[in-house]
Each structure stands twice: as structure tokens, then as C-alpha cells.
Amino acid sequence: MGPRDDRRTLRMVITDSGLGGLSICAELEKTLRSAAAGRPVELIYVNAWPDPRWGYNDLPDPESRARVLDKALAVMAGYRPDLILIACNTLSVLYGLTEFSRKPPVPVRGIIDEGVDLFEDALTRDPEARLILFGTRTTIESGEHIRRLTARGVTPERMAGATCHRLAAVIDEDPDAPAVAAMIEACVSRALPDIGTRGTLTAGLVCTHYTYVRDVFHEVLARETGRKVEILDPNIRLARSVASAIRKEIPPKAGTETVAAAGITVEIISKIELGEAKRRAIARKIEPVSPSTARALLDAVWTPDLF
Numbered sequence: 001m002g003p004r005d006d007r008r009t010l011r012m013v014i015t016d017s018g019l020g021g022l023s024i025c026a027e028l029e030k031t032l033r034s035a036a037a038g039r040p041v042e043l044i045y046v047n048a049w050p051d052p053r054w055g056y057n058d059l060p061d062p063e064s065r066a067r068v069l070d071k072a073l074a075v076m077a078g079y080r081p082d083l084i085l086i087a088c089n090t091l092s093v094l095y096g097l098t099e100f101s102r103k104p105p106v107p108v109r110g111i112i113d114e115g116v117d118l119f120e121d122a123l124t125r126d127p128e129a130r131l132i133l134f135g136t137r138t139t140i141e142s143g144e145h146i147r148r149l150t151a152r153g154v155t156p157e158r159m160a161g162a163t164c165h166r167l168a169a170v171i172d173e174d175p176d177a178p179a180v181a182a183m184i185e186a187c188v189s190r191a192l193p194d195i196g197t198r199g200t201l202t203a204g205l206v207c208t209h210y211t212y213v214r215d216v217f218h219e220v221l222a223r224e225t226g227r228k229v230e231i232l233d234p235n236i237r238l239a240r241s242v243a244s245a246i247r248k249e250i251p252p253k254a255g256t257e258t259v260a261a262a263g264i265t266v267e268i269i270s271k272i273e274l275g276e277a278k279r280r281a282i283a284r285k286i287e288p289v290s291p292s293t294a295r296a297l298l299d300a301v302w303t304p305d306l307f
Contacts, residue, residue: 012042167184
């Protein structure tokens with residue numbers, strides 16, 4: 001799909017390095033389906049995973065990762081969207097390092113703010129709680145969430161981060177594969193010294209892929225620590241926040257028309273080839289939320305020269 005001149009349609013590009021952000025796309029489509037609206041909505045999901053042999057977290061430093069993201073963002077801007085939604089913590093961290101971010105031609109929104117708000121609420125609600133963040137190498141090593149929470153007055157000793165390198169890529173292949181549970185167990189095991197022994201354990205999932213396996217995180221953490229565990233997942237919060245903003249942009253027409261009636265479409269584009277088994281595995285996870293998004297995944301377009 002290329003850019004169109006018809007600006008009556010509200011167009012949003014949603015992106016992630018992989019298919020984790022599709023959970024946000026699905027929730028957004030579901031929420032918008034019953035929203036009052038005066039014009040159609042197009043959701044274009046761009047899988048910005050750069051190469052079948054490696055991902056962003058395999059590159060040597062944040063600067064080299066940002067250069068690859070710059071190329072992907074230029075392609076996304078070519079669709080002339082009303083918003084680029086970075087449904088990925090890794091790419092949200094890298095965005096500030098890109099040339100694109102210095103003078104973006106379209107509005108860009110990431111997921112980190114939603115996560116920080118969610119985590120602050122939980123830690124404020126329970127002063128004895130401790131937060132452990134699970135995410136990719138780029139996200140955890142950046143320290144961005146902890147830095148922002150500290151600036152809001154959260155004591156650093158109440159927070160820690162755990163890197164689960166390559167877990168997102170394995171989830172992309174099949175969230176139900178035995179290897180996923182084994183990798184989560186190994187990640188939790190490495191994090192145990194930083195978890196502490198008192199209070200509620202709040203686990204922040206700062207990789208959008210982890211939403212597909214949050215029950216596994218809960219089970220492993222509860223078993224290994226013997227404590228009450230609360231899983232904090234920013235994905236749904238972000239989707240609903242964006243949907244609320246969209247409703248303000250497309251006021252009701254005659255007070256009755258819905259986005260579904262006006263027209264809502266989902267299209268999925270990927271730089272790397274998505275095998276049928278992979279597409280079906282993720283589609284099973286999102287189909288109960290948004291059948292339209294699941295169908296779009298099964299029909300996803302593979303464009304190797306995308307960027």
C-alpha cells in the first residue's frame with residue numbers, strides 16, 4: 001500500500017522489531033471498532049526487524065542500531081501517516097538517537113511513557129513492592145525506565161532490570177514453544193539476586209513480545225520466589241490511550257457512526273519473510289482480540305527491499 005491523497009482517512013503506522021507490537025495493533029483495532037467516528041481508519045503495521053540473520057539487539061552499539069531504525073522510519077513516513085506509533089520498547093529507546101527524531105515530518109509516539117506511568121502507579125499504591133523489569137538488551141541496558149522513575153521520586157533500590165536476550169525472537173517463532181519457558185526460567189534465575197525477599201514482586205514487561213507469555217512469567221516468578229507476583233504489561237494501556245486520542249481527532253458524525261461503519265482496515269508489511277507456522281502461531285494469540293488483525297497477519301506482505 002502506498003501513500004494516498006485522501007486525507008479523510010486517518011492513517012496510523014504501528015511498528016515493532018518483530019510481531020510483539022501486533023498485540024497493541026489488535027487491541028487498538030478492537031477498541032476503535034466501537035468508537036464513534038466521522039472518517040475511516042487505516043492501521044498499517046510495519047515489522048521493522050531488519051534482517052533474517054540478526055536483529056537490532058545483535059548490533060554492537062546503540063548508534064548502529066539507530067542508523068538502521070532511521071532507514072525504517074523514512075519508509076514509514078512515506079505512507080504519510082497521521083501518527084507513527086512505536087509499539088516496541090527497544091525502538092522507543094533508540095528513537096531519540098535517530099536523525100529522524102530531530103525533525104520528524106509526522107508525529108511519533110513510543111511506549112516508554114505508558115510503561116513508566118503504569119510502574120509508578122503500582123509502586124505508589126504499594127510502598128513495599130519491588131519492581132523487576134524484563135526486557136531486551138537495548139531496553140534494560142539503557143536504564144531509561146529506571147531513570148525516569150527515579151526522577152519521579154521512586155527509590156532506585158526498589159527497582160532492577162533483567163535482560164532476556166533473544167527471547168523476543170524465539171517468541172516470534174512460536175510463543176508456545178518449550179524453548180520459551182526455558183528461556184524465561186533462565187532469565188528469572190539470573191534476576192533472583194536482585195529481586196529481594198520482601199513485599200509484592202511487581203514484574204514489568206518492557207518488551208511488547210512478552211505479553212504473549214505473561215502467564216509463563218507469572219508462573220515462573222511465583223514458583224521461584226514463593227511471593228505474590230503482579231505482572232505489569234503496558235501494551236493494553238498504550239492501545240487504549242492512543243484510541244482515546246484518536247476519538248478526539250475523529251469526532252462523531254451525526255452522533256451514531258462508528259469506526260467499523262466508516263471503515264477500519266489493518267495491513268501488515270514485513271521486511272523479512274514470515275513463515276506460515278510463525279504467522280499462524282502469533283495469529284492464534286491475537287485472534288480472540290481482533291480477528292481482523294489475525295487475518296491481516298496471515299495475509300502479510302513480505303518486502304525484502306523495504307529499507
